[in-house]
Amino acid sequence: MYSVFFDKYNKKSSKNLIHIPAIKDIDKPQPFEYHGQKLRTGTDFYTIPSAHSLELVKIEVVLDRGRFQEEKRLSSRFCARMLKEGTIHYNSDAINDKFDFFGADFQVRYHLDYASFTLVSLKKHFPEVLPLFFEIIQWPKFDREELALLKKRAKSKLKLAEADNDAMSFRILTEKIFGSQHAYGYNSNYDDIDNIEIEDLYRYHEKNYCAPNFKVYLSGSVENDIVDIITEYLYKIPTGSTNGSSLKLVNLEGETNQPGEFFIKNNYSFDAQSSVKLGKRMLKRDHPDYIGMHFLNTIMGGFFGSRLMQNIREKKGLTYNIYSDLEPMKYDGYFIIGTDIKTENIKQVIGLIYDEIDILQNELIPVKEMNTVSNYIKGYLVSALDGVFSKAEIVKLLTLENMEVEWIYDFFDHIDNIKAEKVRQLAKNYLKKDQLFTVVVN
Amino acid sequence: MVNFKRFELDNGLKVVLHKDEDSTLVAVNVLYNIGSKNEDPEMTGITHLFEHMMFTGTQLVPDIDDLLQNAGGENNAFTNADYTNYYSYAPVNNLGLLMAIEADRMFQLQLTKEKFKIQKNVVIEEFFETCLNQPYGDVWHLLSGMAYKNHHYQWPTIGKNPEHIKNIDLKDLIKFYDYYCPNNAILSIGGNIDYDEVEAEVRRLFGAVPAKEFSKNLPQTEPVQIGNRSQTVHRNVPTPALYIGFAMPERSHIDYYILDMLTDYFAEGEGSFLWKRLVKKEQIFSYIDTWVVGSADPGLLVIEGKLSEGMRFDTAIEQVKKAVSDSIRELSDREIGKIKNRIRTNLIQSRTNILSKTISLAFFEMLGDIDLINREEEIYRSISKSDMVNCAIKYLDFNRCNTLIYDVNPQMADVSPTINPD
Numbered sequence: 001m002y003s004v005f006f007d008k009y010n011k012k013s014s015k016n017l018i019h020i021p022a023i024k025d026i027d028k029p030q031p032f033e034y035h036g037q038k039l040r041t042g043t044d045f046y047t048i049p050s051a052h053s054l055e056l057v058k059i060e061v062v063l064d065r066g067r068f069q070e071e072k073r074l075s076s077r078f079c080a081r082m083l084k085e086g087t088i089h090y091n092s093d094a095i096n097d098k099f100d101f102f103g104a105d106f107q108v109r110y111h112l113d114y115a116s117f118t119l120v121s122l123k124k125h126f127p128e129v130l131p132l133f134f135e136i137i138q139w140p141k142f143d144r145e146e147l148a149l150l151k152k153r154a155k156s157k158l159k160l161a162e163a164d165n166d167a168m169s170f171r172i173l174t175e176k177i178f179g180s181q182h183a184y185g186y187n188s189n190y191d192d193i194d195n196i197e198i199e200d201l202y203r204y205h206e207k208n209y210c211a212p213n214f215k216v217y218l219s220g221s222v223e224n225d226i227v228d229i230i231t232e233y234l235y236k237i238p239t240g241s242t243n244g245s246s247l248k249l250v251n252l253e254g255e256t257n258q259p260g261e262f263f264i265k266n267n268y269s270f271d272a273q274s275s276v277k278l279g280k281r282m283l284k285r286d287h288p289d290y291i292g293m294h295f296l297n298t299i300m301g302g303f304f305g306s307r308l309m310q311n312i313r314e315k316k317g318l319t320y321n322i323y324s325d326l327e328p329m330k331y332d333g334y335f336i337i338g339t340d341i342k343t344e345n346i347k348q349v350i351g352l353i354y355d356e357i358d359i360l361q362n363e364l365i366p367v368k369e370m371n372t373v374s375n376y377i378k379g380y381l382v383s384a385l386d387g388v389f390s391k392a393e394i395v396k397l398l399t400l401e402n403m404e405v406e407w408i409y410d411f412f413d414h415i416d417n418i419k420a421e422k423v424r425q426l427a428k429n430y431l432k433k434d435q436l437f438t439v440v441v442n
Numbered sequence: 443m444v445n446f447k448r449f450e451l452d453n454g455l456k457v458v459l460h461k462d463e464d465s466t467l468v469a470v471n472v473l474y475n476i477g478s479k480n481e482d483p484e485m486t487g488i489t490h491l492f493e494h495m496m497f498t499g500t501q502l503v504p505d506i507d508d509l510l511q512n513a514g515g516e517n518n519a520f521t522n523a524d525y526t527n528y529y530s531y532a533p534v535n536n537l538g539l540l541m542a543i544e545a546d547r548m549f550q551l552q553l554t555k556e557k558f559k560i561q562k563n564v565v566i567e568e569f570f571e572t573c574l575n576q577p578y579g580d581v582w583h584l585l586s587g588m589a590y591k592n593h594h595y596q597w598p599t600i601g602k603n604p605e606h607i608k609n610i611d612l613k614d615l616i617k618f619y620d621y622y623c624p625n626n627a628i629l630s631i632g633g634n635i636d637y638d639e640v641e642a643e644v645r646r647l648f649g650a651v652p653a654k655e656f657s658k659n660l661p662q663t664e665p666v667q668i669g670n671r672s673q674t675v676h677r678n679v680p681t682p683a684l685y686i687g688f689a690m691p692e693r694s695h696i697d698y699y700i701l702d703m704l705t706d707y708f709a710e711g712e713g714s715f716l717w718k719r720l721v722k723k724e725q726i727f728s729y730i731d732t733w734v735v736g737s738a739d740p741g742l743l744v745i746e747g748k749l750s751e752g753m754r755f756d757t758a759i760e761q762v763k764k765a766v767s768d769s770i771r772e773l774s775d776r777e778i779g780k781i782k783n784r785i786r787t788n789l790i791q792s793r794t795n796i797l798s799k800t801i802s803l804a805f806f807e808m809l810g811d812i813d814l815i816n817r818e819e820e821i822y823r824s825i826s827k828s829d830m831v832n833c834a835i836k837y838l839d840f841n842r843c844n845t846l847i848y849d850v851n852p853q854m855a856d857v858s859p860t861i862n863p864d
Contacts (some may be wrong), residue, residue, distance in 0.1 A: 011855060017541055017549070017650035017651075018502060018546045018647060019538050019542065020502055020503060020509070020539065020542050020546070021538040021541075021542060021664040023512050023513045023536060023539060024513070024535040024536050025532075025535075026513075026514040026533050026535075027533065029466065029537070050464075051464055052463075052464060054794065055790055056790055056791065092712070093713065093718065096711060096712055099713075100713050100781075100783070100784060100834065101776070101779070101780050101783065102783060103780070103782075103784045103785075103786055103787040105784070105785025105787060105788075111524065118664065118812045120787065120791065121787065122786070122787060122790070125783075134610075141462050147741075149722060151492045151726070152728070152750075153721075153729075154730055156681060156748065156750075156751075158728070159680040159681060160577075160680055160681065160748075161619075162680065163679065163680040164576075164577065165575070250511070262561025265680075268678055268680055270576050271576060273567075273570045273571060273574075273575035274789075303506050303545070304511070304516075305507050305508055305511045305513065309863075313564055314564075315560065316560070317559070317560035317561065317563030317564050317567070318563070318567070319564070320564055320565075320567040320572070321568050327548070340567075340570075340572070340575070341567070341572045364746055372511050372512050373511075375511060375512045375513065375514050375736050376511040376514065378514050379511070379513065379515055379516070379532055379533060380516075382466055382467065382514060383459070383467055383516070383531065384768070385466070385793065386465055386466050386797075387464070387794055388463070388469050388566065388794075389794065426725055441546065
């Protein structure tokens, strides 16, 4: 059908020097090689080898524990962050020095659901840096002075975030959606930072950093010798006293807020422009409606051709950027719409966003648009699987949410089977306006 | 090693092809040799505004984005002081489509009043979002204005002010389209491609696009800076900040690489000299960074710091000077080895991404030395301690620098222009 569609364009052209070829179908990506095993200590260990030698090896060790296991606010983040400031054998300078010496890139990242430790190194130096990498995760020595310094820097970062309309509106929206006491809702404040003590870090580490809570992803130039060495290290991680089945979740419920509009003044910002965010709780990736919702979100604001972008930016010029996003997490999820606009246009733009929701709830999406979105999503999947490190990222993303890696191929097949009626029904079910929180910061 | 094949068409289009057997995607990149440095000082921002117009369609392809999304692809573009760059990627079987889209909009872009009006608004919103409504958003306006007195790097790509963008009209854009022609462009294509097949297709498609005549505003050369320049502004920002800019050579100069290594030594990561000294030990700053602007004409080396609470600017500046001079004295071969190892890892990592390789190939071709893409590692490796010390002494001259003091004034933004003449 596309060749017909674009032949029309070719006929319209006065100069037939350039011919626009018909679009070719997007092939489903070939299954890629990966191996997963559960070690007898409970650690999940995945390897994703590259097709050709790459010179690089990447290991990502993920602690599958986060805010929900906190006894004190911020303890998961500060524990992860403080690990690289000292071990029983190395202080923070010595740690940096060793990784730098071998040109290895070591990163700690924290997420609400987990903490992640990544090491990328040339293959030949990998065995040199691995011992320190595992020592950091396993054998910390938390130092009071380092913690004081980190707290000071965390406060100055917080101050910067508070000056930023976009960051502020995001903080307020998620707090409204989940509640200020909920693990996904609370925002760190200066008191939380002040209250973190060395003892909290040791307690969090001892309870959570044990073998059954780790998921490990090894990718790049992966050969048997490296797999063996890493397996050996993984077996040295203590199994601990807790395991997945007896996991106690804290901070799951908090006070709930009534949806509504919230206008907040930012003391630092100039009020010519405002950040606007709308959002609500949303389903997780393992829900049967997830793929349909992904489709709906993509149409609404998930790519440049989306309705929000086309109608509010490309047709009306009211913003530089507008998006919607679906954020599935481990225990819950949310949906968000965000944009920065002239303060005088707030009412108009919020009205236009509501109009788009109305249209999705009441009108069927035209066939041509259904096709565009489905092709866009398929192309996006192909690019998300290009290269060994991207593949490793997909394996991580899915297994952390306890999903099968094969889900990604099902996704590809399901996309073509989504019907416009279904999308309209999902818009009715999941985008109820009286459930939306609206936050405006300027 | 990045393999490539180069050729030039009769109409002046330079072409670079790159084969990567591991990728399932194909990337197409078109670099136009026109940047904000070529602008009229009274009509700044037009280069970037025009970039937006390149997505508004042709008669043949009224909606470029829609067509590309149907092919499972993505596209985007960026503009800087030196050039304007368009890229797209899609599953490899749609390469023909990606190429046709680029040839078509190089040849017969449709510039309409309606779409122009919309994109003008979008760009003004972008100006507000990224510069005017953002704490520290005008730093580059202030710093480049101070560091460049003749050269057009003195204004940022977004433009001097939103009024310039408001005042541009359609006939200015139509004239500007003269820069969009094969004799002012570089095409690079990367993916699992067959060189001969793709070359034939490039010759067929792009060979049909006629060359154009145009006259380009060439920026004046910047005279050597004599003496210090400084400016203090008061803004409603959460933390006072300090920026110091030093003149340095262009991207293809050997000293660029040496200074790049020096800035890594100063502030790349928490094991770096300035970070350890000024953030961790002395706690003068809560954040510090140093970086080089790798521009086609002589660039800037910048030291940027956010001051710790209660810290005075004069103390902070003195401590930066002292730390820089100590760091040069204490520079060891071991430290240099660390920087080189890290650069090597980064270079290898950047070569794993098809899009980044394709964009880089066009960039090095623009610089006039495409082999640099494979020679950079060797260049870094050959740099010695004395090279670094000599460059530090030569370029990091605190008696010839540009200091921007960004002070806190909760009352409101009042600018106090205290530019000291040379």
